[in-house]
Amino acid sequence: EDIKNRNNTYQIHRRGAIEVTMSLAKDGNHNNNGEQGRCSHFLVVAYGIQGHINPARTLARRLAQIGGCTATLSVPLSDHRRMFPSHENSCEEVSDGLISYIPFSDGRDDGSWPMDSEDRVQRHKANLRSLSAVVNGLAASGRLVTCMVCTLSMTVVVEVAREHQLPFVVYWIQPATILATYYHYFHGHEKLIVQHDTNPTYEVNLPGLHPLRICDMPTFFTEKTQSYLSKMVLQALRELFEQMHQEKSIVVLVNTFDALEDVALKAMQPYMDVFAVGPAVPPLGALQHKNENEAQIHLFKHDEKNCMEWLNAQLEKSVIYLSFGSLLSYTKRQAEEILHGLQDHGQPYLWVVRKEGRAEEVDFCIREANAGKGMVVEWCDQQKVLSHPSIGCFVTHCGWNSTLEAIMSGVPMLAVPSWSDQPMNAFLVEKEWRVGIRAERDEEGVLTRGELARCLDLLMGGSEKAMQIRANANRLKERAHQAVASDGPLETSLQNFIKSMQNLNRTNQENKRLA
Numbered sequence: 001e002d003i004k005n006r007n008n009t010y011q012i013h014r015r016g017a018i019e020v021t022m023s024l025a026k027d028g029n030h031n032n033n034g035e036q037g038r039c040s041h042f043l044v045v046a047y048g049i050q051g052h053i054n055p056a057r058t059l060a061r062r063l064a065q066i067g068g069c070t071a072t073l074s075v076p077l078s079d080h081r082r083m084f085p086s087h088e089n090s091c092e093e094v095s096d097g098l099i100s101y102i103p104f105s106d107g108r109d110d111g112s113w114p115m116d117s118e119d120r121v122q123r124h125k126a127n128l129r130s131l132s133a134v135v136n137g138l139a140a141s142g143r144l145v146t147c148m149v150c151t152l153s154m155t156v157v158v159e160v161a162r163e164h165q166l167p168f169v170v171y172w173i174q175p176a177t178i179l180a181t182y183y184h185y186f187h188g189h190e191k192l193i194v195q196h197d198t199n200p201t202y203e204v205n206l207p208g209l210h211p212l213r214i215c216d217m218p219t220f221f222t223e224k225t226q227s228y229l230s231k232m233v234l235q236a237l238r239e240l241f242e243q244m245h246q247e248k249s250i251v252v253l254v255n256t257f258d259a260l261e262d263v264a265l266k267a268m269q270p271y272m273d274v275f276a277v278g279p280a281v282p283p284l285g286a287l288q289h290k291n292e293n294e295a296q297i298h299l300f301k302h303d304e305k306n307c308m309e310w311l312n313a314q315l316e317k318s319v320i321y322l323s324f325g326s327l328l329s330y331t332k333r334q335a336e337e338i339l340h341g342l343q344d345h346g347q348p349y350l351w352v353v354r355k356e357g358r359a360e361e362v363d364f365c366i367r368e369a370n371a372g373k374g375m376v377v378e379w380c381d382q383q384k385v386l387s388h389p390s391i392g393c394f395v396t397h398c399g400w401n402s403t404l405e406a407i408m409s410g411v412p413m414l415a416v417p418s419w420s421d422q423p424m425n426a427f428l429v430e431k432e433w434r435v436g437i438r439a440e441r442d443e444e445g446v447l448t449r450g451e452l453a454r455c456l457d458l459l460m461g462g463s464e465k466a467m468q469i470r471a472n473a474n475r476l477k478e479r480a481h482q483a484v485a486s487d488g489p490l491e492t493s494l495q496n497f498i499k500s501m502q503n504l505n506r507t508n509q510e511n512k513r514l515a
């Protein structure tokens with residue numbers, strides 16, 4: 001009767017993720033008040049974009065590799081379908097032999113984005129119902145969730161965790177320095193930052209951090225005319241920090257490592273329990289699995305075979321790799337400037353041009369670039385590309401995943417940041433770690449052909465500065481590999497985190513028993 005009632009309640013989602021969780025549920029009223037057992041089961045919920053799903057998946061897999069732990073990754077249904085194309089139009093649970101993947105319906109099963117704040121509220125409600133059903137479904141199938149983990153902008157996870165009396169943990173998938181700037185922005189420093197927003201080089205002193213320039217702060221702080229998207233992101237983060245503030249103890253996992261951001265990690269310790277669990281870059285080949293499902297996990301169609309063959313034919317460290325991540329697209333002028341800058345520089349290049357929405361505008365570039373010394377692909381296995389010996393440098397927008405992947409491969413970066421955390425990431429690349437240089441954009445925000453060619457000449461050349469950058473990149477690569485080595489800092493940090501979660505669960509149960 002209980003299942004029937006709940007099916008009625010959720011019948012609007014008949015083709016949605018709810019069906020999976022309902023079919024998992026063998027009986028009703030599951031909550032997490034009972035004895036938790038000794039096994040920890042993490043439900044990792046990721047926002048539906050590649051920059052969130054990649055690190056969330058790596059974290060879930062790493063947690064599941066620690067004795068006594070299991071993990072489930074939950075992503076929005078439309079993204080789940082893109083990850084598992086052979087399951088198209090289905091919302092089934094999938095396993096890769098290590099973790100399970102269970103989709104939830106975020107109210108945009110067709111892949112569309114919220115149109116306005118009312119739409120956002122409706123979708124938030126859909127999120128709530130669907131994620132709650134995932135937790136119930138897992139409990140009903142004997143896999144009681146013991147902790148919920150969410151990537152940024154996922155306040156809904158906090159609400160579901162509270163409903164089920166589960167601890168929740170934020171997985172901060174950007175640098176610890178950015179975590180610190182947001183924390184202080186929302187805790188008393190907003191006015192100080194906003195009041196200097198007309199002076200981009202003004203340096204702000206935030207507790208425990210080196211002075212940071214206004215222009216390197218998250219762009220949402222100072223944007224003069226904020227877009228709907230920027231407002232939405234800032235609001236979601238504000239809500240997340242408010243929710244965290246209501247907790248007795250705040251636990252945050254950060255996709256970074258000590259050797260990279262020692263100062264920022266320490267600066268956050270007085271305010272929260274921070275665990276450095278990065279870099280979330282899986283070892284090469286780790287994702288090629290015998291399991292058929294595993295082989296199919298991707299969000300975009302790769303042009304891989306062709307591009308790896310092409311790279312094999314190039315000289316060592318001769319190729320410029322360009323990619324601006326999974327969200328940004330090029331205007332016609334920007335694409336033209338890049339094309340001509342590359343042609344002027346003269347080295348071979350591999351360029352990712354996602355055509356989404358701008359197909360005709362950039363088509364001419366693709367034709368011309370492919371006819372010349374370069375190769376243009378719509379998507380590639382970036383990590384594999386960056387690890388290829390022919391890659392000499394990476395022209396990047398400095399998305400945090402791309403930055404970490406370049407560090408893991410020891411590839412020098414030409415930073416061309418655009419928005420959000422990217423200016424700060426570019427600052428860290430150029431000034432803190434000295435593993436790259438930063439290009440200037442013109443007054444229209446375009447990277448011009450002259451500036452691109454100038455920067456490439458410098459980065460790929462034989463000057464002392466270029467050699468120093470290459471040496472720094474190799475050193476940082478070693479530190480990154482030490483961080484992820486067996487029994488290294490990452491493993492220790494994950495184990496400490498798991499222990500602290502188990503203690504928290506025990507204390508909660510004890511308190512409930514006494515109450």
Ligand SMILES: O=c1ccn([C@@H]2O[C@H](COP(=O)(O)OP(=O)(O)O[C@H]3O[C@H](CO)[C@@H](O)[C@H](O)[C@H]3O)[C@@H](O)[C@H]2O)c(=O)[nH]1
Pocket residue numbers: 050051052054173174323324325326327328352378379380381382383398399400401402403405419420421422
């Ligand atoms: O052809 C490609 C291009 C990209 N990628 C992968 O896509 C991911 C892209 O992530 P990221 O570099 O972080 O860029 P965005 O997709 O732009 O990420 C968004 O999310 C990040 C994490 O919050 C932020 O740091 C960025 O500013 C924000 O734009 C990386 O893992 C890349 O390896 C590929 O596999 N193939």
